[in-house]
Amino acid sequence: MIDLDGIDPGLQAGVTALAAEMRAQGYQRSDPVREIPALLGDRWTTLILLVLDIGCWRHAELRRVLGRLGAEGRISQRVLTLKLRTLERDGLVRRLSTADVPPKVSYELNDLGRSLVGESRRLIDWVQGNAARIAAAREAFDRQRTPSALS
Amino acid sequence: MIDLDGIDPGLQAGVTALAAEMRAQGYQRSDPVREIPALLGDRWTTLILLVLDIGCWRHAELRRVLGRLGAEGRISQRVLTLKLRTLERDGLVRRLSTADVPPKVSYELNDLGRSLVGESRRLIDWVQGNAARIAAAREAFDRQRTPSALS
DNA sequence: CAGCATCCTCGGCGATACTG
């Protein structure tokens, strides 16, 4: 079903297994792999989830705090609304609003969202734990590529 | 240092703690949070790592296999080279080449790369495990937004 | 075969102005 031509039989077996693994459970043809960039691959979502993990935030407050944390600059009002809407649609975030004018809208994580935060924290920990190794690898790579003064 | 104006004191404490957590270890001012989209946030890297976890691949073979797995279409030669170069620079992948013409180039994971694959597999498992929940949330959300026939 | 240069497309994101 995957049709591998002149490829090492050992590797072929691995690919078949990987394909089966990817088709498992709820996903039939598409791969859950592509959900990962969709969930955490953008500039803001991971950080938003971390802040929401602290508690319940009003839209404007959340926006201010996101602007201070990290060196990302400020998130635009439009994009924050978009990100929160996506998170709400995916069932990770609850939106609470009053019918006042001006309206008061708050956002908080639900159980599924907290569960995802747990996973992404593991990734962050991995990055922190291996930051030195990665930085060293990058330096070595760049040094070799830049002859600089190799006289 | 983060300067929070009219924000609930309880939340303020949480933000301060989060900021400290983000500054911890190797990262001094920048946040490891932004490394996550950089590492796994693009269309191909996660899938490339999974395939490299199977074994050692020639460039062209790898490209063919990536095209078959998932419903992403084929990766362009240029982008595959770019992604592999980045992974090599980050110290996750080893590049093996001969000086022949035409050249034979192979790529394989090293220990750090295998370690990252382990983490990303956890994320994939999370997505698979919660796929039904997410799909249900999306359906409910969309149904409510599309009045369809609400007469 | 693998890499690089060039050109092009598309989507994410920011900025601004307006509305309930």
Add this chain to the structure above:
DNA sequence: CAGTATCGCCGAGGATGCTG
């Protein structure tokens, strides 16, 4: 205050052609 609409930028990624 929160959301929407509009505009514009920029970078990721695809397609093609050439080289060692």
